[in-house]
Amino acid sequence: MSKRLTDIICPFCGTLCDDIEVEVSDDGKQILEVYNSCAIGSEKFLHAQSPDRITRPRMKQEDGSWKETTYEEAAKYTAKILCDAKKPLMYGWSSTSCEAQSTGHMIAEQVGGVLDNTATVCHGSTLIAMQDVGIPSCTLGEVKNRADRIIFWGCNPAHAHPRHMSRYSIYSRGYFTGKGSKSRKIIVVDPRPTDSASLADEYIQVEQGRDYELLSALRAALRGAQLPDKVSGVTKEKIYEIVDILKGGRFVVIFFGMGVTHSLGKNHNIDMAIALTADLNNYTKASIIAMRGHYNVTGSGQVLGWQFGFPFCVDLSRGFARYNPGETSSNDLLMRGEVDGCLVVGSDPGSHFPIASVKKIHDIPTVCIDPHTTPTTAVSTCHVPVAIVGIEVGGSCYRMDNVPIESRKVVDPPAGMLTDAEFLGLVLKEVNHIKGVAE
Amino acid sequence: MESGKEKEDYMKSCGIIELDQADIDKLGILKNTNVCVSSKFNRVVVKAILATQGPHPGLGWIPMGPWANMLVDNNTYSTGTPTFKGTPVTVEPAEDEKVLSSIDLVLKACMEE
Numbered sequence: 001m002s003k004r005l006t007d008i009i010c011p012f013c014g015t016l017c018d019d020i021e022v023e024v025s026d027d028g029k030q031i032l033e034v035y036n037s038c039a040i041g042s043e044k045f046l047h048a049q050s051p052d053r054i055t056r057p058r059m060k061q062e063d064g065s066w067k068e069t070t071y072e073e074a075a076k077y078t079a080k081i082l083c084d085a086k087k088p089l090m091y092g093w094s095s096t097s098c099e100a101q102s103t104g105h106m107i108a109e110q111v112g113g114v115l116d117n118t119a120t121v122c123h124g125s126t127l128i129a130m131q132d133v134g135i136p137s138c139t140l141g142e143v144k145n146r147a148d149r150i151i152f153w154g155c156n157p158a159h160a161h162p163r164h165m166s167r168y169s170i171y172s173r174g175y176f177t178g179k180g181s182k183s184r185k186i187i188v189v190d191p192r193p194t195d196s197a198s199l200a201d202e203y204i205q206v207e208q209g210r211d212y213e214l215l216s217a218l219r220a221a222l223r224g225a226q227l228p229d230k231v232s233g234v235t236k237e238k239i240y241e242i243v244d245i246l247k248g249g250r251f252v253v254i255f256f257g258m259g260v261t262h263s264l265g266k267n268h269n270i271d272m273a274i275a276l277t278a279d280l281n282n283y284t285k286a287s288i289i290a291m292r293g294h295y296n297v298t299g300s301g302q303v304l305g306w307q308f309g310f311p312f313c314v315d316l317s318r319g320f321a322r323y324n325p326g327e328t329s330s331n332d333l334l335m336r337g338e339v340d341g342c343l344v345v346g347s348d349p350g351s352h353f354p355i356a357s358v359k360k361i362h363d364i365p366t367v368c369i370d371p372h373t374t375p376t377t378a379v380s381t382c383h384v385p386v387a388i389v390g391i392e393v394g395g396s397c398y399r400m401d402n403v404p405i406e407s408r409k410v411v412d413p414p415a416g417m418l419t420d421a422e423f424l425g426l427v428l429k430e431v432n433h434i435k436g437v438a439e
Numbered sequence: 440m441e442s443g444k445e446k447e448d449y450m451k452s453c454g455i456i457e458l459d460q461a462d463i464d465k466l467g468i469l470k471n472t473n474v475c476v477s478s479k480f481n482r483v484v485v486k487a488i489l490a491t492q493g494p495h496p497g498l499g500w501i502p503m504g505p506w507a508n509m510l511v512d513n514n515t516y517s518t519g520t521p522t523f524k525g526t527p528v529t530v531e532p533a534e535d536e537k538v539l540s541s542i543d544l545v546l547k548a549c550m551e552e
Contacts, residue, residue, distance in 0.1 A: 043442050050443065116519075124519045156492075192500060194492045208498055209525040258503075262523040266516065313519055329519025351444060351505045351541060354513035354521050355481060355548050358505075362549035373445045375505050375545040 001026050009407040010041040011095070011390025014292030014400035015140075015164045017041065022410050031391075031411055038162035045391055045410070047372075054373060054385045055414045066383070071418050071426060074367070074384050078343060079430030081365040082111040085341030087317050091330050092347030092369075094118040094294035097395020097407070100421040101296075101303045103428060104345060110431045112317040114339075116330045117300040118293070118347050119312045125261040126290045127301065127311045128325060129270035136277050138253070138287040139401045140167075145174030146285075149249030151187045153273065154211060154259015155291045158195035164291070169255065170199060176250070185245055189214070190259060202242065207233040212265045215272035218243060222279050252277075252286040292400035294347075295390070299398035334360040342366040345420060346389075350375030369420050386420040387413035395421070444541050453504035454538045456530065457490040462497065468532045475533035476501070476510060478526045483509035483544070484536040499528060505541050509548065 008020040021035040022045060031049055034042040057074035058066040069077075082088045090113045093101045108115050119127055129135075143150075150169050157164040165171060170181050177183045188200040189211075197203040206214050210232035217231040221243045227236040246252050254277055260269040273288060280286035292298050301311035308314045310323035313330075326332055330349070333339050334357040342361055350358050351374060361379055368380040377383040387393045392413035398404050413419070418426075432438075442448055456476055458466070468474050474487045476499070483506050490500070501507040503523075512522040539547065 047442055120519045121521065121523070128518060191498060192490075192492050192495045197492075205495075259524070261520065263525050264516075264522060266518045266520060266522075325519035326515055326517030329515060331513060331521050332515055332519065335513055348444065350545050351508070352503065353508065354511050355505070355509050355545070356513045357521075358508075358545055359549050372443065373542075375444065375541050378445075378542045378546055379549055 011295045012041045013161050015161045016399040048391045057384045060381045075426035078367045078427045081341040083434045088113040088341040089339040090343045092345040093300040094297035095346035096420050097389045098299045103424040115314040120330050123290045125266040128267040144168045144172045146251040147253040149252040151254045153189045153256040155257025156194040156196045209263045211260050211269045247283045254288040257291040296397040331357050344368045348374040348376045393419040453502040454506045455486045457500040459494045472534045475531045478510040478528045481509045
């Protein structure tokens, strides 16, 4: 007889859905079916059962083949490369729990490492903009209950955050939004008419890389200024129309994604989007929220923030925390050849960094802590598979609106596998031993 | 993405470039054939397919992944974030060349030089 577990947290995207139901076998060892989740979330739960899963640490041999080792040996190796390195990079942290992040940060303090999370190739520009101009924001609960004007700018939730629209932003029926999608006007701004655009009341096809100009034009139009006939490929009539729609709303929320953070202008695009939000508050209520990708990238920023004062790119190599994106950021450090040892936790820079940076990771001793086989594990010298947070072990995570949610264990990990917090604990013990620090 | 990045499905989903029919005609390539995409930083072989979320004239779209990251500008302009979007590229027919799997692609690129 199978059991149905309810109120499970999905450890995939920053929406961190908390209404997942999972059917497990009677002995609690196998996931049989996943309910309520999106296709990607289901796949993550079911892939945990994959028969070809790697369950023991492995070291790369000189001929490129892998040799199985123990967690203890892998921890010794990891501690050694981190202690031997002058500037070890400890990257990732977005697909693991806040508890594991905290243990990793203790290691970084001992070895003088650079701590950077996946925001560095994602919403790093957003974090810089927030430090520059502040951010008027709210929680997704407020979006659900109050927002009647939603803008998706440079993001495609239909593919990247599939349940965001039904739980919070388009279809959900809240206290003041009882008619669901009928009580909201949806605007999508994107160079591609995405599947999210097909759900919108208004679609604006902005020229690629011209977001700053269009955001400025919206601000100018909001103040009643005259516009040229076209801005960023959009007619002035359309811009005035959009401004009227926004001004007519009771609560405007702008969601934005990689379309603005990755295009030229970067943090300045976000500055302008935040400034537009602030301006809108002269007419109605407005907030802005970043569509964070990994389920706990927000948590990594939070933990780094309360421990060191900065949300990413934290350099501890001088014995105190320094933060200077462009200098202490992973890709810049790698490209300048400053990194001489690397630890990757719950992330895949092998796929998501420009290839020139991946080559640098390949050329130095690198340990990758990840349950899955990825291009990063392929370029690493040691791969440490661990239990999957949110499926095989619980832990704290932060949703994209900075709301902490405790993820839950659903099934046991394969026999003998450690969690990443446990493995990092072993590494910390070894590092303390090498450094002669009393426990 | 969550079914295993070493698997063929990942290559089929991300080792592609989506183009408008008009651009495919202009480039002298055939849809569903392999093409070589090159930028000033590197080159990569991917499969050209008709835009699934289009039209977007003049714009090619390669999903986030190692194939796209062969081509992008690694300059972060002091933000920490490489310039992943808006890379000018050339697309040429490469019907005889193979699209490499994620791991083969990355390992081959790392072994070069």
